[in-house]
Amino acid sequence: MEKTQEQSSPQTFTSRLNSNRSFRKFIRHKPALVGLAIIILLILIAIFAPVIAPFEYDAQDFSSIRLPPSADHLFGTDKYGRDVFSRVVYGSRIALMVASLVVVIELVLGVTLGMMAGYFGGKVDTLISGFTDMVWAFPPLILALGLISAIGAGLVNVVIAIAITSWAPFSRVTRAKVLSMKEREFVEAGIAIGETNSSILARYILPNIIAPNLVLATLTIPAAILTTSALSFLGFGAQPPSPDWGAILNEGREFLRDAWWISTFPGIAILLTTLAFNFLGDGLRDVFDPKQTVQ
Amino acid sequence: MLRYITKRLIFSIPIVLGVTLIAFLILYLTPGDPVTNLLGSRATPEARAELSEKLGLDQPVLVQYGRWLGNVLHGDLGTSILTKQPVSEAIGSRLSYTLKLTLTAFLSSVLIGIPVGIFAAAKQNTAADHISMGIAMFFYSMPDFWFGLMLILVFSLTLQWLPVSGAYGPKYLILPALALGLPKIGSIARLMRAETLEVMREEYSLTARAKGISEWLIMFKHVLRNAAIPVMVMLFLALPWLISGAVVIETIFAWPGMGQLMYQAILRKDFPVIQALLLIIAILTVLFNLLGDVVAGLLDPRIRVK
Numbered sequence: 001m002e003k004t005q006e007q008s009s010p011q012t013f014t015s016r017l018n019s020n021r022s023f024r025k026f027i028r029h030k031p032a033l034v035g036l037a038i039i040i041l042l043i044l045i046a047i048f049a050p051v052i053a054p055f056e057y058d059a060q061d062f063s064s065i066r067l068p069p070s071a072d073h074l075f076g077t078d079k080y081g082r083d084v085f086s087r088v089v090y091g092s093r094i095a096l097m098v099a100s101l102v103v104v105i106e107l108v109l110g111v112t113l114g115m116m117a118g119y120f121g122g123k124v125d126t127l128i129s130g131f132t133d134m135v136w137a138f139p140p141l142i143l144a145l146g147l148i149s150a151i152g153a154g155l156v157n158v159v160i161a162i163a164i165t166s167w168a169p170f171s172r173v174t175r176a177k178v179l180s181m182k183e184r185e186f187v188e189a190g191i192a193i194g195e196t197n198s199s200i201l202a203r204y205i206l207p208n209i210i211a212p213n214l215v216l217a218t219l220t221i222p223a224a225i226l227t228t229s230a231l232s233f234l235g236f237g238a239q240p241p242s243p244d245w246g247a248i249l250n251e252g253r254e255f256l257r258d259a260w261w262i263s264t265f266p267g268i269a270i271l272l273t274t275l276a277f278n279f280l281g282d283g284l285r286d287v288f289d290p291k292q293t294v295q
Numbered sequence: 296m297l298r299y300i301t302k303r304l305i306f307s308i309p310i311v312l313g314v315t316l317i318a319f320l321i322l323y324l325t326p327g328d329p330v331t332n333l334l335g336s337r338a339t340p341e342a343r344a345e346l347s348e349k350l351g352l353d354q355p356v357l358v359q360y361g362r363w364l365g366n367v368l369h370g371d372l373g374t375s376i377l378t379k380q381p382v383s384e385a386i387g388s389r390l391s392y393t394l395k396l397t398l399t400a401f402l403s404s405v406l407i408g409i410p411v412g413i414f415a416a417a418k419q420n421t422a423a424d425h426i427s428m429g430i431a432m433f434f435y436s437m438p439d440f441w442f443g444l445m446l447i448l449v450f451s452l453t454l455q456w457l458p459v460s461g462a463y464g465p466k467y468l469i470l471p472a473l474a475l476g477l478p479k480i481g482s483i484a485r486l487m488r489a490e491t492l493e494v495m496r497e498e499y500s501l502t503a504r505a506k507g508i509s510e511w512l513i514m515f516k517h518v519l520r521n522a523a524i525p526v527m528v529m530l531f532l533a534l535p536w537l538i539s540g541a542v543v544i545e546t547i548f549a550w551p552g553m554g555q556l557m558y559q560a561i562l563r564k565d566f567p568v569i570q571a572l573l574l575i576i577a578i579l580t581v582l583f584n585l586l587g588d589v590v591a592g593l594l595d596p597r598i599r600v601k
Binding site: 031130131133134137138139140141142143145146147148149150151222226229230233234235236246249253256257260263264266267270271274275278279282 | 325581
């Protein structure tokens with residue numbers, strides 16, 4: 001939270017990571033540490049889901065339908081008698097996998113286009129930046145919904161739809177960073193001694209755009225989780241019996257009056273996850289470069 | 296100033312054209328025959344032939360796009376497959392509901408978010424700052440659809456203060472507007488705080504402080520005026536996001552706006568409606584971006600020159 005006190009300095013990602021000062025600064029950032037701890041816990045839960053969950057996520061038991069939370073069923077049971085706790089535990093796998101997949105695709109698309117636009121400039125830049133502005137003109141959820149209406153529902157299609165509708169921030173951040181890197185002596189020196197474009201991009205420019213993109217990626221994960229679960233909630237994402245958090249929420253909606261627990265707990269899981277990534281992202285931004293990220 | 300506005304207007308033309316192209320292409324990404332997709336499977340051969348002629352399906356795609364754009368510019372957005380109603384009518388009857396909902400949500404988030412951000416900045420690095428920013432982060436991370444369900448659970452089902460869903464009077468507006476608006480408090484408060492802190496460190500703020508002017512006077516006369524500019528721009532950008540959030544919130548609360556129409560249209564593959572809504576929302580977004588830039592230019596002459 002002390003972002004604004006920090007001066008930005010043009011160090012590279014690696015030298016910053018190596019510097020003790022950055023590390024100490026990160027360690028002092030308590031919310032970021034809490035966020036990191038929750039994320040590690042979440043990853044462990046996802047890995048050890050079969051050990052942690054007392055039941056299979058799709059194990060139906062018609063003798064225990066819509067039971068309130070108890071010692072046997074920590075989060076209660078749903079309309080098929082499935083254990084909501086087990087479903088939420090297994091759901092962490094989907095949430096983490098989907099969010100990382102979305103962000104990796106966005107990173108690859110955005111960084112590639114942004115590097116090309118920034119490095120080559122001219123017509124290439126005009127074309128790519130124009131395209132970026134166009135995609136940017138749609139709120140991602142709306143364009144993703146439009147795409148899903150065309151390519152159909154399902155978790156894979158949701159990942160594709162969200163990734164190709166929200167890479168624009170990566171492209172913009174990368175382009176801006178590349179433009180400033182182009183002016184630096186070591187890049188000019190590379191051009192002067194006749195290195196190829198791809199070599200300059202890979203050896204000098206890419207290492208320097210990692211930090212801002214890493215911060216942006218961390219801050220994008222919550223958006224990816226919120227959008228995918230919103231689409232699953234609407235019924236366009238993960239299909240039953242998938243224990244996707246958004247899908248569980250959707251199933252619990254009709255029983256809100258009699259079985260509040262079905263929709264309540266997966267929502268808390270989503271909130272905790274996005275909160276953790278936002279805290280971590282804030283901390284990383286403070287450590288690396290407060291000025292480099294899109295507001 | 297006029298030159299700046301003209302420049303920005305001209306700059307948005309290719310974006311709007313691109314946006315229409317994307318909305319147009321959605322139909323061609325869909326597997327199957329566009330005529331069937333647009334008319335439904337039970338259309339008569341006459342109707343199919345007529346639509347083929349109108350869309351120019353025997354012509355190259357670019358010509359088809361031209362025709363479609365021409366129809367759109369004449370206000371002809373096609374006919375809903377489901378209701379057989381002209382799409383422009385269907386959207387027109389729902390527009391006011393969505394505007395009512397998003398504007399109320401917008402106002403509630405601004406009226407809370409901005410004071411919280413200023414307060415946190417004024418009390419920088421105190422417990423009050425940390426607590427308000429913690430709350431802001433909480434709302435910032437909130438899944439709005441879950442928040443909506445929790446509001447229904449507490450205020451409608453348990454306390455029975457407010458109706459669960461529908462749109463039969465002002466009481467029906469409260470919960471959906473809060474569900475849509477409150478999660479936005481987070482980003483508004485966080486940005487307001489950051490901008491306020493930045494201006495507080497500017498030299499003119501230091502000068503004012505050196506002259507012995509009281510902190511609150513500095514805040515209102517110097518700091519907030521300048522911190523408001525980026526926040527205003529962000530608020531214009533936030534409106535289209537509220538409209539997109541309305542798809543989920545209107546569905547939960549059975550609020551008869553454009554968002555609910557979008558949801559139903561996708562569910563039943565009502566392509567003319569989907570295309571028209573994509574187009575309208577994207578154009579609104581471009582328009583609000585433009586307005587944001589113009590307002591920023593009006594408030595801050597430095598931006599006009601850039």
